[in-house]
Amino acid sequence: MHPHPKSDLAPSAAGKTAILLCNLGTPEAPTAAALRRYLSQFLSDPRVVELPRLLWWPILHGVVLRVRPAKSAAKYATVWTSEGSPLAVWTQRQAKLLQGYLGERGHAVVVRHAMRYGQPSIGAQLDALKAEGAQRILILPAYPQYCAATTASVMDDLAHWTLRTRALPELRAVRGYHDDPAYIQALAASVRKHWADNGRPELLVMSFHGMPARTRERGDPYHDECQRTGALLAQALGLSEQDYVVTFQSRFGKARWLEPYTEPTLKARAAAGVKKVDVICPGFSSDCLETLEEIAQEAREAFLHAGGQAFSYIPCLNADDAHIKALTQLALRHLQGWPTTPAA
Numbered sequence: 001m002h003p004h005p006k007s008d009l010a011p012s013a014a015g016k017t018a019i020l021l022c023n024l025g026t027p028e029a030p031t032a033a034a035l036r037r038y039l040s041q042f043l044s045d046p047r048v049v050e051l052p053r054l055l056w057w058p059i060l061h062g063v064v065l066r067v068r069p070a071k072s073a074a075k076y077a078t079v080w081t082s083e084g085s086p087l088a089v090w091t092q093r094q095a096k097l098l099q100g101y102l103g104e105r106g107h108a109v110v111v112r113h114a115m116r117y118g119q120p121s122i123g124a125q126l127d128a129l130k131a132e133g134a135q136r137i138l139i140l141p142a143y144p145q146y147c148a149a150t151t152a153s154v155m156d157d158l159a160h161w162t163l164r165t166r167a168l169p170e171l172r173a174v175r176g177y178h179d180d181p182a183y184i185q186a187l188a189a190s191v192r193k194h195w196a197d198n199g200r201p202e203l204l205v206m207s208f209h210g211m212p213a214r215t216r217e218r219g220d221p222y223h224d225e226c227q228r229t230g231a232l233l234a235q236a237l238g239l240s241e242q243d244y245v246v247t248f249q250s251r252f253g254k255a256r257w258l259e260p261y262t263e264p265t266l267k268a269r270a271a272a273g274v275k276k277v278d279v280i281c282p283g284f285s286s287d288c289l290e291t292l293e294e295i296a297q298e299a300r301e302a303f304l305h306a307g308g309q310a311f312s313y314i315p316c317l318n319a320d321d322a323h324i325k326a327l328t329q330l331a332l333r334h335l336q337g338w339p340t341t342p343a344a
Protein backbone atom coordinates (compact mmCIF):
# COMPACT_ATOMS: atom_id res chain seq x y z
CA MET A 1 0.00 0.00 0.00
CA HIS A 2 1.25 3.42 -0.92
CA PRO A 3 0.41 6.28 1.40
CA HIS A 4 -1.91 8.82 -0.21
CA PRO A 5 -0.93 12.42 0.30
CA LYS A 6 -3.93 14.40 1.54
CA SER A 7 -3.81 16.71 -1.49
CA ASP A 8 -4.63 13.74 -3.76
CA LEU A 9 -7.82 12.95 -1.92
CA ALA A 10 -9.52 16.33 -1.71
CA PRO A 11 -10.17 17.15 -5.39
CA SER A 12 -10.99 13.58 -6.48
CA ALA A 13 -13.55 13.26 -3.70
CA ALA A 14 -15.45 16.16 -5.25
CA GLY A 15 -14.95 14.67 -8.70
CA LYS A 16 -17.01 15.40 -11.74
CA THR A 17 -20.59 14.70 -12.67
CA ALA A 18 -21.32 13.92 -16.31
CA ILE A 19 -24.24 13.22 -18.61
CA LEU A 20 -24.03 11.00 -21.67
CA LEU A 21 -26.78 11.85 -24.17
CA CYS A 22 -27.22 8.66 -26.23
CA ASN A 23 -28.89 8.47 -29.61
CA LEU A 24 -29.27 5.76 -32.22
CA GLY A 25 -26.36 6.52 -34.53
CA THR A 26 -26.09 7.14 -38.19
CA PRO A 27 -23.72 6.21 -41.03
CA GLU A 28 -20.41 8.09 -41.40
CA ALA A 29 -21.23 9.04 -44.99
CA PRO A 30 -24.13 8.63 -47.43
CA THR A 31 -22.34 5.82 -49.26
CA ALA A 32 -23.09 2.13 -49.71
CA ALA A 33 -19.87 1.15 -47.89
CA ALA A 34 -20.66 3.31 -44.84
CA LEU A 35 -24.27 2.09 -44.87
CA ARG A 36 -23.13 -1.54 -44.93
CA ARG A 37 -21.00 -0.99 -41.77
CA TYR A 38 -23.82 0.88 -40.02
CA LEU A 39 -26.66 -1.48 -40.98
CA SER A 40 -24.54 -4.51 -40.16
CA GLN A 41 -24.00 -3.30 -36.57
CA PHE A 42 -27.58 -1.99 -36.17
CA LEU A 43 -29.37 -5.01 -37.61
CA SER A 44 -27.14 -7.52 -35.76
CA ASP A 45 -28.42 -6.19 -32.43
CA PRO A 46 -30.77 -8.88 -31.04
CA ARG A 47 -32.81 -6.07 -29.43
CA VAL A 48 -33.57 -4.69 -32.90
CA VAL A 49 -34.23 -7.89 -34.81
CA GLU A 50 -35.62 -10.45 -32.38
CA LEU A 51 -35.35 -13.43 -34.71
CA PRO A 52 -33.33 -16.59 -33.97
CA ARG A 53 -29.77 -15.93 -35.21
CA LEU A 54 -29.81 -19.08 -37.33
CA LEU A 55 -32.76 -17.72 -39.26
CA TRP A 56 -31.76 -14.03 -39.37
CA TRP A 57 -28.05 -14.25 -40.26
CA PRO A 58 -28.47 -15.77 -43.70
CA ILE A 59 -31.16 -13.16 -44.50
CA LEU A 60 -29.07 -10.27 -43.12
CA HIS A 61 -25.84 -11.23 -44.84
CA GLY A 62 -27.32 -12.91 -47.90
CA VAL A 63 -30.01 -10.37 -48.79
CA VAL A 64 -30.32 -7.23 -46.61
CA LEU A 65 -26.64 -6.19 -46.54
CA ARG A 66 -26.34 -6.82 -50.28
CA VAL A 67 -29.38 -4.81 -51.35
CA ARG A 68 -30.20 -2.19 -48.72
CA PRO A 69 -26.92 -0.23 -48.33
CA ALA A 70 -27.01 1.31 -51.83
CA LYS A 71 -30.75 2.05 -51.62
CA SER A 72 -30.47 3.62 -48.16
CA ALA A 73 -27.32 5.57 -49.14
CA ALA A 74 -29.26 7.26 -51.95
CA LYS A 75 -31.95 8.30 -49.44
CA TYR A 76 -29.37 9.58 -46.94
CA ALA A 77 -27.76 11.64 -49.72
CA THR A 78 -31.03 13.63 -50.01
CA VAL A 79 -30.90 14.75 -46.34
CA TRP A 80 -27.12 14.99 -45.76
CA THR A 81 -25.84 18.45 -44.74
CA SER A 82 -22.47 20.20 -45.06
CA GLU A 83 -21.90 19.34 -41.37
CA GLY A 84 -22.87 15.69 -41.79
CA SER A 85 -25.87 13.50 -41.00
CA PRO A 86 -28.74 15.50 -39.43
CA LEU A 87 -29.09 13.06 -36.52
CA ALA A 88 -25.40 13.47 -35.61
CA VAL A 89 -25.45 17.24 -36.04
CA TRP A 90 -28.55 17.72 -33.83
CA THR A 91 -27.45 15.29 -31.13
CA GLN A 92 -24.04 16.99 -30.81
CA ARG A 93 -25.69 20.39 -30.64
CA GLN A 94 -28.17 19.23 -27.99
CA ALA A 95 -25.34 17.92 -25.77
CA LYS A 96 -23.47 21.20 -26.05
CA LEU A 97 -26.59 23.27 -25.34
CA LEU A 98 -27.61 21.06 -22.41
CA GLN A 99 -24.19 21.58 -20.81
CA GLY A 100 -24.59 25.34 -21.31
CA TYR A 101 -28.13 25.46 -19.86
CA LEU A 102 -27.04 23.42 -16.82
CA GLY A 103 -24.00 25.71 -16.38
CA GLU A 104 -26.21 28.81 -16.47
CA ARG A 105 -28.25 27.27 -13.66
CA GLY A 106 -25.09 26.75 -11.57
CA HIS A 107 -24.51 23.07 -12.36
CA ALA A 108 -21.02 22.30 -13.61
CA VAL A 109 -21.90 19.09 -15.41
CA VAL A 110 -19.98 17.74 -18.40
CA VAL A 111 -22.36 16.68 -21.18
CA ARG A 112 -21.21 14.48 -24.07
CA HIS A 113 -23.10 12.63 -26.76
CA ALA A 114 -22.74 9.04 -27.87
CA MET A 115 -24.22 6.77 -30.50
CA ARG A 116 -25.50 3.24 -29.97
CA TYR A 117 -24.34 2.29 -33.48
CA GLY A 118 -21.32 3.92 -35.10
CA GLN A 119 -19.29 6.76 -33.62
CA PRO A 120 -18.67 8.10 -31.04
CA SER A 121 -19.61 4.85 -29.32
CA ILE A 122 -21.09 4.69 -25.82
CA GLY A 123 -18.11 2.64 -24.54
CA ALA A 124 -15.52 5.04 -25.95
CA GLN A 125 -17.32 8.06 -24.50
CA LEU A 126 -17.61 6.39 -21.07
CA ASP A 127 -13.88 5.58 -21.19
CA ALA A 128 -13.13 9.21 -22.05
CA LEU A 129 -15.36 10.60 -19.29
CA LYS A 130 -13.77 8.27 -16.74
CA ALA A 131 -10.27 9.26 -17.89
CA GLU A 132 -11.25 12.91 -17.38
CA GLY A 133 -12.24 12.17 -13.79
CA ALA A 134 -16.01 11.69 -14.04
CA GLN A 135 -17.15 9.96 -10.87
CA ARG A 136 -20.87 10.08 -11.53
CA ILE A 137 -22.43 9.50 -14.93
CA LEU A 138 -26.08 9.88 -15.91
CA ILE A 139 -27.04 8.00 -19.07
CA LEU A 140 -29.72 9.94 -20.93
CA PRO A 141 -31.11 8.04 -23.93
CA ALA A 142 -32.66 10.53 -26.37
CA TYR A 143 -35.79 8.38 -26.66
CA PRO A 144 -38.92 9.82 -25.03
CA GLN A 145 -40.83 6.52 -25.31
CA TYR A 146 -39.23 3.43 -23.79
CA CYS A 147 -38.65 0.61 -26.25
CA ALA A 148 -36.56 -2.54 -25.84
CA ALA A 149 -35.07 -1.94 -29.32
CA THR A 150 -33.75 1.49 -28.36
CA THR A 151 -33.67 2.24 -24.60
CA ALA A 152 -32.86 -1.29 -23.44
CA SER A 153 -30.24 -1.58 -26.15
CA VAL A 154 -28.45 1.48 -24.70
CA MET A 155 -28.56 -0.27 -21.30
CA ASP A 156 -27.07 -3.41 -22.90
CA ASP A 157 -24.21 -1.31 -24.26
CA LEU A 158 -23.70 0.22 -20.82
CA ALA A 159 -23.58 -3.30 -19.37
CA HIS A 160 -20.90 -4.28 -21.90
CA TRP A 161 -18.85 -1.34 -20.67
CA THR A 162 -19.29 -2.18 -16.98
CA LEU A 163 -18.25 -5.77 -17.74
CA ARG A 164 -14.84 -4.61 -18.95
CA THR A 165 -14.33 -1.77 -16.46
CA ARG A 166 -12.67 -2.19 -13.06
CA ALA A 167 -13.26 1.02 -11.08
CA LEU A 168 -16.82 2.00 -11.97
CA PRO A 169 -18.20 5.48 -11.47
CA GLU A 170 -21.64 5.92 -9.93
CA LEU A 171 -24.16 5.27 -12.66
CA ARG A 172 -27.76 6.27 -13.24
CA ALA A 173 -29.96 6.07 -16.31
CA VAL A 174 -33.13 7.75 -17.51
CA ARG A 175 -35.73 5.21 -18.66
CA GLY A 176 -37.86 7.62 -20.68
CA TYR A 177 -39.93 10.78 -20.54
CA HIS A 178 -42.98 10.15 -22.74
CA ASP A 179 -45.37 11.94 -20.37
CA ASP A 180 -43.02 14.60 -19.06
CA PRO A 181 -45.01 17.87 -18.95
CA ALA A 182 -42.09 20.02 -20.21
CA TYR A 183 -41.56 17.66 -23.18
CA ILE A 184 -45.28 17.72 -24.02
CA GLN A 185 -45.36 21.52 -23.70
CA ALA A 186 -42.31 21.84 -25.97
CA LEU A 187 -44.10 19.75 -28.62
CA ALA A 188 -47.33 21.74 -28.18
CA ALA A 189 -45.45 25.03 -28.51
CA SER A 190 -43.83 23.92 -31.76
CA VAL A 191 -47.24 22.91 -33.18
CA ARG A 192 -48.85 26.20 -32.09
CA LYS A 193 -46.03 28.17 -33.69
CA HIS A 194 -46.47 26.21 -36.90
CA TRP A 195 -50.22 26.92 -36.85
CA ALA A 196 -49.65 30.63 -36.22
CA ASP A 197 -47.55 30.77 -39.41
CA ASN A 198 -49.44 28.28 -41.62
CA GLY A 199 -52.98 27.96 -40.30
CA ARG A 200 -54.59 24.86 -38.81
CA PRO A 201 -54.86 21.55 -40.68
CA GLU A 202 -57.93 19.32 -40.86
CA LEU A 203 -55.90 16.54 -39.28
CA LEU A 204 -52.73 16.37 -37.17
CA VAL A 205 -50.89 13.09 -37.78
CA MET A 206 -48.54 12.09 -34.95
CA SER A 207 -46.18 9.58 -36.50
CA PHE A 208 -43.93 7.40 -34.32
CA HIS A 209 -41.29 4.89 -35.43
CA GLY A 210 -42.90 1.47 -35.76
CA MET A 211 -42.04 -1.84 -34.11
CA PRO A 212 -43.10 -5.41 -34.87
CA ALA A 213 -46.60 -5.94 -33.39
CA ARG A 214 -45.41 -9.06 -31.54
CA THR A 215 -43.12 -6.91 -29.32
CA ARG A 216 -46.26 -5.29 -27.90
CA GLU A 217 -47.86 -8.69 -27.37
CA ARG A 218 -44.71 -9.71 -25.48
CA GLY A 219 -45.04 -6.76 -23.12
CA ASP A 220 -43.06 -3.88 -24.61
CA PRO A 221 -44.65 -0.66 -23.30
CA TYR A 222 -43.60 1.32 -26.39
CA HIS A 223 -46.99 1.31 -28.15
CA ASP A 224 -48.87 2.47 -25.07
CA GLU A 225 -46.29 5.18 -24.33
CA CYS A 226 -46.64 6.52 -27.89
CA GLN A 227 -50.43 6.57 -27.49
CA ARG A 228 -50.07 8.36 -24.16
CA THR A 229 -47.72 10.99 -25.62
CA GLY A 230 -50.21 11.49 -28.45
CA ALA A 231 -53.16 11.90 -26.09
CA LEU A 232 -51.24 14.34 -23.86
CA LEU A 233 -50.14 16.41 -26.86
CA ALA A 234 -53.72 16.46 -28.18
CA GLN A 235 -54.94 17.56 -24.75
CA ALA A 236 -52.31 20.31 -24.56
CA LEU A 237 -53.48 21.56 -27.97
CA GLY A 238 -57.19 21.27 -27.11
CA LEU A 239 -57.79 18.72 -29.90
CA SER A 240 -60.65 16.23 -29.94
CA GLU A 241 -60.41 12.62 -31.16
CA GLN A 242 -61.27 13.40 -34.79
CA ASP A 243 -58.62 16.15 -35.02
CA TYR A 244 -55.61 13.85 -34.70
CA VAL A 245 -54.34 10.31 -35.23
CA VAL A 246 -51.35 8.39 -33.84
CA THR A 247 -49.61 6.33 -36.54
CA PHE A 248 -46.47 4.21 -36.93
CA GLN A 249 -43.89 4.57 -39.70
CA SER A 250 -40.68 2.93 -41.00
CA ARG A 251 -41.97 -0.63 -41.27
CA PHE A 252 -39.16 -3.11 -41.94
CA GLY A 253 -39.65 -6.64 -43.25
CA LYS A 254 -42.80 -8.65 -43.86
CA ALA A 255 -44.16 -9.15 -40.35
CA ARG A 256 -47.14 -7.21 -38.97
CA TRP A 257 -45.96 -3.96 -37.30
CA LEU A 258 -47.78 -1.59 -34.97
CA GLU A 259 -50.82 -0.07 -36.67
CA PRO A 260 -52.12 2.13 -38.14
CA TYR A 261 -49.25 2.65 -40.60
CA THR A 262 -48.41 6.28 -41.38
CA GLU A 263 -48.36 6.36 -45.17
CA PRO A 264 -51.45 4.18 -45.77
CA THR A 265 -53.32 6.34 -43.23
CA LEU A 266 -52.37 9.51 -45.12
CA LYS A 267 -53.51 7.99 -48.42
CA ALA A 268 -56.79 6.75 -46.95
CA ARG A 269 -57.56 10.14 -45.40
CA ALA A 270 -56.77 11.90 -48.68
CA ALA A 271 -59.07 9.47 -50.51
CA ALA A 272 -61.75 10.24 -47.91
CA GLY A 273 -61.51 13.96 -48.72
CA VAL A 274 -59.00 15.34 -46.23
CA LYS A 275 -57.13 18.14 -48.03
CA LYS A 276 -54.78 19.63 -45.42
CA VAL A 277 -52.66 17.66 -42.95
CA ASP A 278 -49.77 18.38 -40.60
CA VAL A 279 -47.42 15.58 -39.63
CA ILE A 280 -45.28 15.68 -36.50
CA CYS A 281 -42.91 12.94 -35.27
CA PRO A 282 -42.93 13.34 -31.46
CA GLY A 283 -40.86 10.20 -30.79
CA PHE A 284 -37.81 11.51 -32.64
CA SER A 285 -35.81 14.00 -30.58
CA SER A 286 -33.83 14.98 -33.70
CA ASP A 287 -34.65 15.15 -37.34
CA CYS A 288 -33.09 12.27 -39.24
CA LEU A 289 -33.57 10.12 -42.30
CA GLU A 290 -36.88 8.76 -41.01
CA THR A 291 -38.42 12.21 -40.65
CA LEU A 292 -36.72 14.26 -43.39
CA GLU A 293 -36.89 11.64 -46.15
CA GLU A 294 -39.63 9.18 -45.20
CA ILE A 295 -42.11 11.78 -43.93
CA ALA A 296 -41.19 15.20 -45.35
CA GLN A 297 -40.49 13.73 -48.82
CA GLU A 298 -42.12 10.32 -49.34
CA ALA A 299 -45.23 10.62 -47.18
CA ARG A 300 -45.84 14.12 -48.54
CA GLU A 301 -45.77 12.82 -52.09
CA ALA A 302 -48.07 9.91 -51.22
CA PHE A 303 -50.63 12.24 -49.61
CA LEU A 304 -50.59 14.72 -52.50
CA HIS A 305 -50.86 11.96 -55.13
CA ALA A 306 -53.85 10.51 -53.28
CA GLY A 307 -55.74 13.80 -53.60
CA GLY A 308 -54.44 15.80 -50.64
CA GLN A 309 -53.68 19.47 -51.27
CA ALA A 310 -51.55 20.74 -48.38
CA PHE A 311 -49.00 18.74 -46.41
CA SER A 312 -46.85 20.29 -43.70
CA TYR A 313 -44.12 18.51 -41.83
CA ILE A 314 -43.55 20.01 -38.36
CA PRO A 315 -39.84 19.56 -37.51
CA CYS A 316 -38.58 17.65 -34.48
CA LEU A 317 -37.71 19.55 -31.30
CA ASN A 318 -34.02 19.46 -32.30
CA ALA A 319 -32.28 22.47 -30.67
CA ASP A 320 -35.50 24.34 -29.72
CA ASP A 321 -35.10 26.34 -26.54
CA ALA A 322 -38.13 24.59 -24.98
CA HIS A 323 -36.62 21.19 -25.83
CA ILE A 324 -33.27 21.91 -24.17
CA LYS A 325 -35.11 23.40 -21.17
CA ALA A 326 -37.17 20.19 -20.89
CA LEU A 327 -33.99 18.06 -21.08
CA THR A 328 -32.35 20.33 -18.48
CA GLN A 329 -35.24 19.81 -16.03
CA LEU A 330 -35.28 16.10 -16.75
CA ALA A 331 -31.52 15.85 -16.13
CA LEU A 332 -31.69 17.89 -12.92
CA ARG A 333 -34.38 15.58 -11.51
CA HIS A 334 -32.16 12.57 -12.21
CA LEU A 335 -29.02 14.27 -10.84
CA GLN A 336 -30.63 14.92 -7.45
CA GLY A 337 -28.29 14.21 -4.56
CA TRP A 338 -25.20 14.28 -6.78
CA PRO A 339 -22.75 17.17 -6.40
CA THR A 340 -22.86 19.33 -9.50
CA THR A 341 -20.79 22.28 -8.33
CA PRO A 342 -17.21 22.61 -9.55
CA ALA A 343 -14.58 20.89 -7.40
CA ALA A 344 -13.03 23.40 -5.00
Ligand SMILES: C=CC1=C(C)c2cc3[nH]c(cc4nc(cc5[nH]c(cc1n2)c(C)c5CCC(=O)O)C(CCC(=O)O)=C4C)c(C)c3C=C
Pocket residue numbers: 024025026027039048049068072085087143147149150209210211212222250252283284287288289290
Ligand atom coordinates in the same frame (compact mmCIF):
# COMPACT_ATOMS: atom_id res chain seq x y z
C1 LIG B 1 -36.04 -4.27 -37.50
C2 LIG B 1 -35.68 -3.09 -37.84
C3 LIG B 1 -35.85 -1.84 -37.05
C4 LIG B 1 -36.44 -1.61 -35.81
C5 LIG B 1 -37.11 -2.60 -34.87
C6 LIG B 1 -36.29 -0.21 -35.53
C7 LIG B 1 -36.74 0.45 -34.38
C8 LIG B 1 -36.55 1.82 -34.10
N1 LIG B 1 -35.77 2.71 -34.79
C9 LIG B 1 -35.86 3.96 -34.22
C10 LIG B 1 -35.24 5.15 -34.64
C11 LIG B 1 -34.55 5.29 -35.84
N2 LIG B 1 -34.39 4.38 -36.83
C12 LIG B 1 -33.65 4.91 -37.85
C13 LIG B 1 -33.24 4.29 -39.02
C14 LIG B 1 -33.44 2.94 -39.31
N3 LIG B 1 -34.24 2.04 -38.64
C15 LIG B 1 -34.12 0.78 -39.21
C16 LIG B 1 -34.72 -0.41 -38.77
C17 LIG B 1 -35.38 -0.59 -37.54
N4 LIG B 1 -35.65 0.36 -36.58
C18 LIG B 1 -33.21 0.92 -40.31
C19 LIG B 1 -32.79 -0.22 -41.22
C20 LIG B 1 -32.78 2.24 -40.37
C21 LIG B 1 -31.72 2.83 -41.30
C22 LIG B 1 -32.21 3.46 -42.50
C23 LIG B 1 -32.73 2.48 -43.49
O1 LIG B 1 -31.95 1.75 -44.09
O2 LIG B 1 -33.96 2.45 -43.63
C24 LIG B 1 -33.31 6.26 -37.50
C25 LIG B 1 -32.59 7.26 -38.38
C26 LIG B 1 -31.09 7.20 -38.31
C27 LIG B 1 -30.43 8.21 -39.18
O3 LIG B 1 -29.26 7.99 -39.46
O4 LIG B 1 -30.98 9.23 -39.58
C28 LIG B 1 -33.85 6.51 -36.24
C29 LIG B 1 -33.73 7.77 -35.43
C30 LIG B 1 -36.72 3.84 -33.10
C31 LIG B 1 -37.10 5.00 -32.18
C32 LIG B 1 -37.15 2.52 -33.02
C33 LIG B 1 -38.05 1.85 -32.07
C34 LIG B 1 -38.90 2.46 -31.29
Ligand SMILES: [Fe+2]
Pocket residue numbers: 209250
Ligand atom coordinates in the same frame (compact mmCIF):
# COMPACT_ATOMS: atom_id res chain seq x y z
FE1 LIG C 1 -35.37 2.47 -36.91
Ligand SMILES: [Fe+2]
Pocket residue numbers: 250289290294
Ligand atom coordinates in the same frame (compact mmCIF):
# COMPACT_ATOMS: atom_id res chain seq x y z
FE1 LIG D 1 -37.29 4.69 -43.31
